[in-house]
Amino acid sequence: GAVVSQHPSWVICKSGTSVKIECRSLDFQATTMFWYRQFPKQSLMLMATSNEGSKATYEQGVEKDKFLINHASLTLSTLTVTSAHPEDSSFYICSARGGVTTSYEQYFGPGTRLTVT
Amino acid sequence: DAKTTQPPSMDCAEGRAANLPCNHSTISGNEYVYWYRQIHSQGPQYIIHGLKNNETNEMASLIITEDRKSSTLILPHATLRDTAVYYCIVRTYNQGGKLIFGQGTELSVKP
Secondary structure, three states: OOOEEEEOOEEEEOOOOOEEEEEEEOOOOOOEEEEEEEOOOOOOEEEEEEEOOOOOEEOOOOOOOOEEEEEEEOOEEEEEEOOOOHHHOEEEEEEEEOOHHHOOOEEEOOOEEEEEO | OOOOEOOOEEEEEOOOOEEEEEEOOOOOOOEEEEEEEEOOOOOOEEEEEEOOOOEEOOOOEEEEOOOOOEEEEEEOOOOHHHOEEEEEEEEEOOOOOOOOOOOOEEEEEEO
8 A cells, every 4th residue: 555654753852942744655646635633542633634735724723823734745745843832742643645546545654753841 | 524433442352353333324425434443653554445335355344334324344353463443434535535533442352
């Protein structure tokens, strides 16, 4: 199946700094990428959807100025957590979806664990 | 997208079949039933999906009722490595469909 990678797999940062997480589709072109967040013992929560070359669409309650999403190419999307605070500590998971050639299936990355101290 | 209801947890003996139910009574005609699982601290893994016919692949079987209001994921011979949270999701099969996760079923396979 299609492979999605994330980098880094884990990161620790100080409160007030910004952190960038990369998501790449390795063997297919992702017309749409999704970013999810997961707190311990909870389900995945969709944060935003981005289409290549377009601005991301954020789910209700997600601050677009805090979680900056860039989908500059068909294989790369980035999520930047700006001015991170301890409450932003979470497991961030990206997902990529191709077009008709991959039957619009959605593939998930391995996740990035962010800890803000 | 329609909402799904799953039991929060289930146990299964190793080597036995695991049958995971899902209710999706508000599913609409163009929505597919998808199953994913998430092993602790990993990204979700695709298992299987279907529209109205039963489906089988190397991982599992999916049984969808005739009225499509419920389905069952069957792991024929559960192993300890199948311990995970299983998510049943309904989604339109096109460019606009999104995977919205519910609470899922935490399956514990015991020796």
